[in-house]
Amino acid sequence: MRFGVLTGGGDCPGLNGVIRAVVRKGIRDYGYEFVGFRDGWKGPLEGLTMPLDRNAIRGILPRGGTILGSSRTNPFKIDGGVEKIQENLKKMGIDALIAIGGEDTLGVATKLDALGVKVIGVPKTIDNDLSNTDYTFGFDTSVNIAVDAIDRLHTTAGSHHRALVVEVMGRHAGWIALHSGIAGGATCILIPEIKFSTDKVAAWVNSRFEDGFAPIIVIAEGAIPQDGDMKIKDQTLDAFGHVKLSGIGDWLAQEIEAKTGKETRTVVLGHIQRGGSPTAFDRVLSTRFGLHAITAAHEGDWGKMVALHGTNIARVPLASATGELKLVDPALYAEAEVFFG
Numbered sequence: 001m002r003f004g005v006l007t008g009g010g011d012c013p014g015l016n017g018v019i020r021a022v023v024r025k026g027i028r029d030y031g032y033e034f035v036g037f038r039d040g041w042k043g044p045l046e047g048l049t050m051p052l053d054r055n056a057i058r059g060i061l062p063r064g065g066t067i068l069g070s071s072r073t074n075p076f077k078i079d080g081g082v083e084k085i086q087e088n089l090k091k092m093g094i095d096a097l098i099a100i101g102g103e104d105t106l107g108v109a110t111k112l113d114a115l116g117v118k119v120i121g122v123p124k125t126i127d128n129d130l131s132n133t134d135y136t137f138g139f140d141t142s143v144n145i146a147v148d149a150i151d152r153l154h155t156t157a158g159s160h161h162r163a164l165v166v167e168v169m170g171r172h173a174g175w176i177a178l179h180s181g182i183a184g185g186a187t188c189i190l191i192p193e194i195k196f197s198t199d200k201v202a203a204w205v206n207s208r209f210e211d212g213f214a215p216i217i218v219i220a221e222g223a224i225p226q227d228g229d230m231k232i233k234d235q236t237l238d239a240f241g242h243v244k245l246s247g248i249g250d251w252l253a254q255e256i257e258a259k260t261g262k263e264t265r266t267v268v269l270g271h272i273q274r275g276g277s278p279t280a281f282d283r284v285l286s287t288r289f290g291l292h293a294i295t296a297a298h299e300g301d302w303g304k305m306v307a308l309h310g311t312n313i314a315r316v317p318l319a320s321a322t323g324e325l326k327l328v329d330p331a332l333y334a335e336a337e338v339f340f341g
């Protein structure tokens with residue numbers, strides 16, 4: 001059999017680990033051939049490929065990003081896009097696809113599966129917001145990057161007796177903020193799922209200063225104040241209808257200064273959270289996902305996504321992962337709240 005492999009959406013550490021595992025097991029155990037599609041769904045749409053043999057994947061496990069490139073191309077938003085993909089797959093003799101992506105990329109895979117394209121999905125996103133899998137790879141790396149930043153910010157904030165707001169990624173789900181905030185000992189954590197009160201934040205900041213420490217406020221880019229709106233950097237929509245966020249950190253710093261009189265600065269971690277080498281956890285998870293994805297394909301279990309359930313790799317219907325986002329459970333947030341202030 002001949003497979004096309006693609007990575008779509010925002011890149012994340014661990015993508016290369018999946019590609020490597022799919023190709024290594026596919027060649028060694030099943031004698032399959034692979035073609036790399038460049039830049040997400042743009043690859044099969046425009047016939048952009050690269051060789052994906054044993055040589056192409058040598059040494060890529062510790063490398064961040066994706067050797068295939070990525071994009072947010074949505075073939076369902078392009079006239080004749082889906083037909084073009086089907087035609088290109090036929091022309092190139094590709095029997096099936098391994099699609100590695102988040103909500104958007106796997107949403108396309110779900111629709112293509114319904115149209116009869118043979119596809120297996122692999123979940124990735126630093127946001128950890130895909131349903132029906134306990135974790136996605138990339139999340140652990142980005143949380144560790146954020147925690148390292150928070151640890152560093154504690155010492156400089158303390159030296160200058162100022163508050164520091166750390167804005168992390170997370171449009172609709174606050175997983176990165178929650179985990180990095182707990183691990184980094186944040187003064188409070190603000191997530192998109194629960195609107196926050198600036199008065200409460202100011203009170204936590206004051207009480208932290210009163211205890212003799214400098215506050216660190218961790219906020220997700222999609223967090224919303226009770227008396228305001230989500231802060232949008234750029235109104236332009238991408239092919240999946242997303243705006244560009246960021247700005248809530250700066251806005252909150254001004255509010256804190258106004259309400260407490262304490263100097264407050266903001267650090268926006270941005271794409272640093274998506275770059276660089278994956279953690280050992282993400283290397284192992286991405287490797288296991290890749291191995292199980294090619295096995296699912298070998299067994300003809302099309303339309304499935306590999307998923308982490310506890311410590312086992314399960315197979316779930318693609319649609320069950322992309323239908324709705326996995327948001328932070330209020331009970332988990334309540335655990336973090338014990339440490340606010």
Ligand code: F6P
Pocket residue numbers: 010102125126127169170171221244245274
């Ligand atoms: O979906 C992953 C993610 O990193 C989000 O957390 C973030 O909002 C978005 O991608 C940023 O996307 P881009 O790099 O395309 O601006």
